[in-house]
Amino acid sequence: MKATAVLGVGLFFIGVALAQQPVLKIGVNGVMSGPAASWGLVNKYSAETTAAMINAEGGWKIGDKKYKVEIVALDDKNDPKISAANAEKLVSMGVKYIIGPNVDTTAGAVMPVMEKAKAINFPYAFSKELYTPPHGNSILGMIASYQAGPVIYKYLKEKKGVKNIAFLARNEADPLNQMKEGEDAAKMLGLNIVTSGATYEPGTTDFAPVLQGILAKNPDLLVLSGVAPGDAPLLIKSAREMGYKGLLSTETAQDAKILQQVAGSLADGFISVGGASTPSIQTPYMLDFVKAYTKRVGEWNDEAGTKVYALEMILRTLQLAGPAAINDVELFKKTLTKFNIPNPFVKGNPPLKFVGSAYFSQPRQLGVPMVVNEFKDGKFQTLFVGSVE
Amino acid sequence: MGLAPTYLGSVMSQIIVNGLMLSATYALIALGITLIFAIMNVMNFAHGQMYVLGGFMVYYTYGVWHWPFALSLLVAALVVAAVGLILERFFFRSVLRRSRREESTMLLAVGTALLLDSLALALFGEKQRGVPDVVSGVYHLAGAYIPARRLLIFAIAAVLTTAFIVFINYTRPGRALRAIAQDRETAALQGVDVTRYSALGFGLGAALSGLAGGLLISTDAINSGAGNLISIKAFIMIMIGGAGVVSGAIAGALVLAFSEAIGYYFIPGSLPYLLILTGLIVFLLFRPQGIMGRRWG
Numbered sequence: 001m002k003a004t005a006v007l008g009v010g011l012f013f014i015g016v017a018l019a020q021q022p023v024l025k026i027g028v029n030g031v032m033s034g035p036a037a038s039w040g041l042v043n044k045y046s047a048e049t050t051a052a053m054i055n056a057e058g059g060w061k062i063g064d065k066k067y068k069v070e071i072v073a074l075d076d077k078n079d080p081k082i083s084a085a086n087a088e089k090l091v092s093m094g095v096k097y098i099i100g101p102n103v104d105t106t107a108g109a110v111m112p113v114m115e116k117a118k119a120i121n122f123p124y125a126f127s128k129e130l131y132t133p134p135h136g137n138s139i140l141g142m143i144a145s146y147q148a149g150p151v152i153y154k155y156l157k158e159k160k161g162v163k164n165i166a167f168l169a170r171n172e173a174d175p176l177n178q179m180k181e182g183e184d185a186a187k188m189l190g191l192n193i194v195t196s197g198a199t200y201e202p203g204t205t206d207f208a209p210v211l212q213g214i215l216a217k218n219p220d221l222l223v224l225s226g227v228a229p230g231d232a233p234l235l236i237k238s239a240r241e242m243g244y245k246g247l248l249s250t251e252t253a254q255d256a257k258i259l260q261q262v263a264g265s266l267a268d269g270f271i272s273v274g275g276a277s278t279p280s281i282q283t284p285y286m287l288d289f290v291k292a293y294t295k296r297v298g299e300w301n302d303e304a305g306t307k308v309y310a311l312e313m314i315l316r317t318l319q320l321a322g323p324a325a326i327n328d329v330e331l332f333k334k335t336l337t338k339f340n341i342p343n344p345f346v347k348g349n350p351p352l353k354f355v356g357s358a359y360f361s362q363p364r365q366l367g368v369p370m371v372v373n374e375f376k377d378g379k380f381q382t383l384f385v386g387s388v389e
Numbered sequence: 390m391g392l393a394p395t396y397l398g399s400v401m402s403q404i405i406v407n408g409l410m411l412s413a414t415y416a417l418i419a420l421g422i423t424l425i426f427a428i429m430n431v432m433n434f435a436h437g438q439m440y441v442l443g444g445f446m447v448y449y450t451y452g453v454w455h456w457p458f459a460l461s462l463l464v465a466a467l468v469v470a471a472v473g474l475i476l477e478r479f480f481f482r483s484v485l486r487r488s489r490r491e492e493s494t495m496l497l498a499v500g501t502a503l504l505l506d507s508l509a510l511a512l513f514g515e516k517q518r519g520v521p522d523v524v525s526g527v528y529h530l531a532g533a534y535i536p537a538r539r540l541l542i543f544a545i546a547a548v549l550t551t552a553f554i555v556f557i558n559y560t561r562p563g564r565a566l567r568a569i570a571q572d573r574e575t576a577a578l579q580g581v582d583v584t585r586y587s588a589l590g591f592g593l594g595a596a597l598s599g600l601a602g603g604l605l606i607s608t609d610a611i612n613s614g615a616g617n618l619i620s621i622k623a624f625i626m627i628m629i630g631g632a633g634v635v636s637g638a639i640a641g642a643l644v645l646a647f648s649e650a651i652g653y654y655f656i657p658g659s660l661p662y663l664l665i666l667t668g669l670i671v672f673l674l675f676r677p678q679g680i681m682g683r684r685w686g
Contacts, residue, residue: 032515033506033507033510033614034506034614034617035612035614035615035618036614037510037515037612037613037614038515038516038517038612041515042515171662200653201661201662202618203615203618203619203621203622205605205608205609205610206407206410206411206414206539206608206609208403208406208407208410208534208539209404209407209408209411209649209650209652209653209654210653212400212403212404212407212653212654213653213654213655216400229516229517230517230610230612233517233519233610234609234610241527241534241536242403242534243527243529243534255516255517257516258516258517258518258519258610261452261518261519261520261521261610262517262519262610264521264522297514298514299516301516
């Protein structure tokens with residue numbers, strides 16, 4: 001009886017303590033249904049996993065208080081109207097920091113909402129306008145194709161003797177922009193573009209007709225611009241089956257499991273950009289995240305290696321900027337130039353900063369390392385680690 | 390300087406191979422949707438979601454549990470047919486009974502598609518899924534590359550399409566389905582159990598879509614959001630060939646497949662599909678009933 005009473009009182013105080021713990025709400029707004037669902041869902045799962053890990057340790061300390069991190073995730077269905085409405089809903093709930101959205105069209109629709117509400121978002125869209133003055137409330141969450149492309153092409157030109165290059169993109173705004181940027185970068189490097197502007201329709205599953213004309217030009221390197229993880233293995237498999245012996249690459253993050261399931265050894269040698277995803281460069285902290293993510297979602301997704309950065313950098317910047325920055329994004333912005341910590345996800349802990357000044361005239365990009373991977377024997381192996389700077 | 394004859398020959402061979410391979414699988418997708426339209430006058434917007442379900446059935450049975458591929462296909466067909474029967478019995482039949490307005494079933498079909506989309510995402514997750522090749526190897530014939538897996542799919546799709554045509558034309562249930570498609574009231578007066586055969590037709594149409602998804606996951610992979618894009622292609626095919634006509638579905642599949650095969654090779658950039666869709670609009674202005682242009686049967 002006495003023990004029960006003590007337990008009851010204890011539980012009461014724990015309950016009161018939990019109820020009194022301040023909550024820091026972080027939004028996720030992205031595509032979580034339809035063919036591109038994995039982009040937004042991986043954002044959501046990554047943020048939820050990090051939040052759960054932090055909350056299990058008692059919360060995130062900003063100033064002298066520990067905050068419970070709560071993720072509020074909304075599906076924009078890749079529709080600009082829904083994305084803008086989601087952003088409005090989130091800011092009306094008092095959310096000042098939002099991860100996403102995932103493509104140029106939705107990010108463009110959300111930008112004015114962020115500026116009006118004095119909030120900040122972290123899109124995974126590459127349009128330079130979003131991050132360049134007079135705009136300043138969007139921070140790019142990953143490496144852009146126009147940053148990774150030149151680095152990869154230069155590497156392949158020097159190390160593999162690539163001279164002729166071909167581009168192929170899905171007939172949608174983002175991949176088309178990425179193809180255009182890639183072609184410009186290839187021209188700057190003096191590469192010969194053998195096909196320009198080749199596209200395929202969303203929903204294409206048999207790529208042999210699409211590839212036939214491109215492969216007839218014998219490129220040394222075929223770039224799959226902005227290719228979705230679902231399309232990449234099909235394109236690779238078709239190209240190899242049609243006798244293509246050259247190199248294949250993309251500037252977007254890919255999923256090793258689907259590459260292995262669909263293309264198997266035919267995908268060996270495929271070059272892509274990841275986050276801190278390959279086991280060879282993971283720190284114990286990153287390994288914990290991988291384990292927690294896998295437990296939460298059911299299986300690991302290599303895209304999460306890139307998307308683990310957003311929430312971590314938001315929280316650490318708020319810690320540095322102080323509690324007032326939770327509601328005042330101008331304080332957050334002022335801290336961006338001062339922010340410089342050891343990267344907790346990559347072995348050797350290289351500096352982690354906000355970058356992008358060379359591209360956007362201001363630091364409006366998460367300093368995700370440019371990890372260039374090669375697919376081999378069912379997994380990614382790191383070719384080299386670069387930086388946008 | 391013109392193209393060398395051997396090079397041109399191999400280009401044409403590859404285009405013909407690509408067109409044939411595509412058309413066989415497109416035909417399976419189009420046959421299912423046209424059958425349901427013919428029997429029930431329902432434009433099934435959830436057809437692509439049936440395809441997705443069939444694909445995931447084969448992913449789990451063949452890819453994860455390593456059942457024989459033929460058995461996996463059979464399971465996919467049966468499960469998707471069962472889902473089709475449930476949708477027909479509890480959704481479409483009651484709406485058709487209560488409402489004479491065509492848009493009621495269209496809205497129901499759209500709602501069903503959205504429901505199945507969400508269920509697929511919740512059940513199967515967001516990731517793209519694929520299975521190991523059923524057969525491996527690549528044949529090189531007359532300058533064209535023919536992967537063995539695509540050849541197998543072509544053969545199975547051709548056999549299934551032939552079996553479907555034989556069933557419709559030469560069996561008693563097939564004749565009953567044709568009678569319903571031609572005139573529902575007269576068929577009922579002649580003693581055809583319209584309710585039972587409508588359910589059979591809906592189940593069969595769904596099974597064909599599930600079979601197409603199950604077959605194509607072995608070459609193309611699948612994700613839970615792929616349904617709507619498959620439905621759009623199915624609609625394009627039956628608009629070209631003529632909705633509710635078996636031969637029209639096959640004609641639509643051939644036209645779309647060869648338009649893609651030729652268009653992607655000869656027309657640069659993003660123009661092929663723009664031209665295909667523009668051509669379709671112009672064609673429908675002159676022949677709105679499609680190539681075959683009559684009611685099914």
